[in-house]
Amino acid sequence: MANSGLQLLGFTLALLGFIGTIACTIMVEWKASSYAGDNIITAQAMYEGLWQSCVSQSTGQIQCKVFDSILQLPAMVQATRGLMVTSILLCFFAMMVAIFGMECTNCIENGSAAKEKVALVGGVIFIIAGLLALVGTSWYGSRITQEFYNPFTPTNSRYEFGKALYIGWAAAMLILMGGGFLSCSCPKKDTGRPAGRKSHV
Numbered sequence: 001m002a003n004s005g006l007q008l009l010g011f012t013l014a015l016l017g018f019i020g021t022i023a024c025t026i027m028v029e030w031k032a033s034s035y036a037g038d039n040i041i042t043a044q045a046m047y048e049g050l051w052q053s054c055v056s057q058s059t060g061q062i063q064c065k066v067f068d069s070i071l072q073l074p075a076m077v078q079a080t081r082g083l084m085v086t087s088i089l090l091c092f093f094a095m096m097v098a099i100f101g102m103e104c105t106n107c108i109e110n111g112s113a114a115k116e117k118v119a120l121v122g123g124v125i126f127i128i129a130g131l132l133a134l135v136g137t138s139w140y141g142s143r144i145t146q147e148f149y150n151p152f153t154p155t156n157s158r159y160e161f162g163k164a165l166y167i168g169w170a171a172a173m174l175i176l177m178g179g180g181f182l183s184c185s186c187p188k189k190d191t192g193r194p195a196g197r198k199s200h201v
Contacts, residue, residue: 004103006181007119011098014126014178018091020171021133025084028054028064029162031144047162050081076143083136084168090129091175098122098182119182126179130172137168 028049045056054064067073101119141161148158 006184007098007102010123010126010178010181011095011102012178013174013181014091014098015095017130017133017171017174017176017178018088018095020167020174021084021088021091021129024133024137024164024168024171025050025088027162027164027167028052030140030164031159032162034148034158034160046159048159049162049164050077050084076140080136080140083132083139087129087132087136087172087175090125090132094122094125094129094179097125123179123182123184126175126182128179130175130179133168133175134172137165137172141165 026049028051029047030049031047033046044058047054047056052064052066054062056062070078097118099122101115101117101122103115103119144159144161148160
C-alpha cells in the first residue's frame with residue numbers, strides 16, 4: 001500500500017506551490033528599478049511584471065498601466081507568460097489527477113494498481129509544471145542580470161530582481177518537491193519469485 005502520509009505531504013507542498021505560482025504570475029514586481037549608481041532619482045520607484053508596469057511615487061500614489069499590445073512585447077516576456085500560464089494549468093490538472101490517486105480518497109479502490117498509477121501520473125505532471133515555472137522565472141531573472149551588467153544600459157533604466165521572482169522560485173521548488181513525494185509514494189512491485197517456490201527443469 002502506498003504511503004498516504006507521504007502522499008498528503010507531497011500534495012500539500014504542491015498546493016502551496018500552485019498558489020505561489022498564481023501569485024507570482026499576477027504580481028507586478030517581476031523587476032524593480034535599481035538605485036545603484038549616481039544621479040538616481042529616488043522620488044519614484046518603477047516596477048514591471050508580465051502584464052503591466054507601475055510607478056510608485058514617494059507620496060504613496062501608485063500608477064499602473066497594462067501593456068497595450070502583445071505583439072510589441074519582448075519575446076522573453078511573451079515566452080515567460082506562456083510558461084507560467086502553462087505551469088498553472090498543469091498544476092490544476094495534476095491536482096485533479098492526484099486527488100483520484102491518493103490513498104486518503106475513495107474515488108478508486110484503495111490498494112489497486114490503477115490507483116497507484118494515477119497518483120504517479122499526478123506526481124509526474126506536478127514535476128513538469130514545476131520545471132516550467134522554474135525555467136520561466138530563471139530565464140526572466142537571467143535577462144535582468146544581463147541588462148543590469150550591460151555597460152550600454154542607461155543607469156536610470158537598470159532593474160533588479162523583484163519580489164515576484166523570489167516567490168516564483170520558491171513556488172517552483174515546492175511544486176517539484178510535492179511532485180517528487182507523490183511519485184515516490186507509490187510502492188515498488190516485487191518482480192522476484194515468491195519465497196518457497198522452486199523452478200523445475
